[in-house]
Amino acid sequence: MTKTNRKRVGSRIVRAVILMALFSIGWPAESQAVLTCTANSAVPPSNRWEGLAERVGDFILICSGGTPGVPLTVNFQIFLNTQVTSNLLDNNNPSPTTEALLIVNDPPPVLQVLGANVFRGIRVSSNSIGWLGISFAPDTAGNVSFRITNLRANASFLAPPDPLPGQIMSFLSVSPPGALPITNSPQQIMSLVSQGLTFFTSDVTPGFLNLNFRENFTTTFMKKIEVDAAGDPIDQNIPGNIFSTESGFTTGSPQTDPTGRADTGTRLVARFKNLPAGTSLLVPTLVQSSNSALRARLLDKVNPDFSGGLPASSGALPLCQNTAHAVYEIEGSAGITGALVADTFTIPVSVLGPSGFGGTEVNGNLGPISTISLMSQEAPEPRFVDQSAGAFPTPSCVTYLPLTIK
Secondary structure, eight states, rough: OOOHHHHHHHHHHHHHHHHHHHHHHHGGGGSOOOOOOEEOSSSSOOEEEEEEEEEEOEEEEESSSSOTTTEEEEEEEESSOOOOOBBBBBSSSSOOOOEOOOOSOOOOOOGGOOOTTTTEEEEETTTTEEEEEEEEETTTSOEEEEEOOOOOOGGGGGGGSSSSSSEEEEEEEESTTTSBSSSSEEEEEEEEOOOOOOEEEEEEEEEEEEEEEEESSSTSSSSSBBBTSSSBOOOOOOOOOOBBBBBOOOSOOTTTTTTTSSSOEEEEHHHHHHEOTTEEEESSSSSEEESSSSSOOOOSOOOOTTOOOEEEEHHHHETTTTTTEEEEEEEEOOOSTTTOOOOEEEEEEESSSSSSSTTTTEEEEEBBOOOOOOOSSSSSSOOBBBOOSSOOOOOOGGGGOOOOOO
């Protein structure tokens, strides 16, 4: 082969290598459309500032202008201006998975597949959750949407200035840079925070009083999860559907997958102290709300944080170290029970004993009560700060004891 021919072959090889490189990395931008996105959070829900694990609104990213069917892989990370308190699903690695979900294109329940169009987030920091290596392809029109749901937050960190509500804000970061450019603000209002509960007593006499738990907005009191006409729990797995419950977006079996599932409905906790010796109290086991179909059921054998327990068979509250307590859980029928009106639960309390109430003090609180303001695998959902001013029943007094009324 002559020197000239060797040069020609060499130049052809170089051109072939360049072409192969171009095919492997993709053509320049003008040959492939670029997705552009708009962020929104729909209508921000109301959160209780007493809440340590409040369900905020969904973050939605709607993108268009992409090349149909051409796959992309990106990373998402969302930040809140308070601690994220979505449940952890494991504690076995430095970046545990959480119940917070990223849903692609809002598939109906029968088409939802974990790892394909529904992805679990991982804890990145105390106020941040991430989704790494998310692969997707625009549809035949070049569109794709993303929904971040099951975000819970410590609303008590944002005690609102009176009379305006506080705001839980989010910020979404997408990488690599420019992969999904957001044309409006990546910062969105996720919820409005204000005091959820007003508690007061009324009709106080030596042998009687009413405990009044009043919600300050219509979603302070919520049942645990949606139910069917027979009262049995159902899945809450329709993207974007609004459920007036403590649970969020659920996946899998309730026996094996806790994602999105609250541990209890909202609880109403009344605690008494300085009861005269020999006194015991009697309350109803079921109370109807003033304005809706919501009910509050008395519980027995609750845990020290007022989680757990069973429906009480008796309304007798035993005295323990001159203290007593009553714990009720909100229940409701099918549908958005109680979400359209502000409710009040009035619980009548009768005194069994010769001395009346004397110098007794009583406190009303949302429950369960907790101090855990970070992501946790064990802490109950929902959970609330302790609003009591002073010492109320110690853990040794929390579990109900058998009582016989003579």
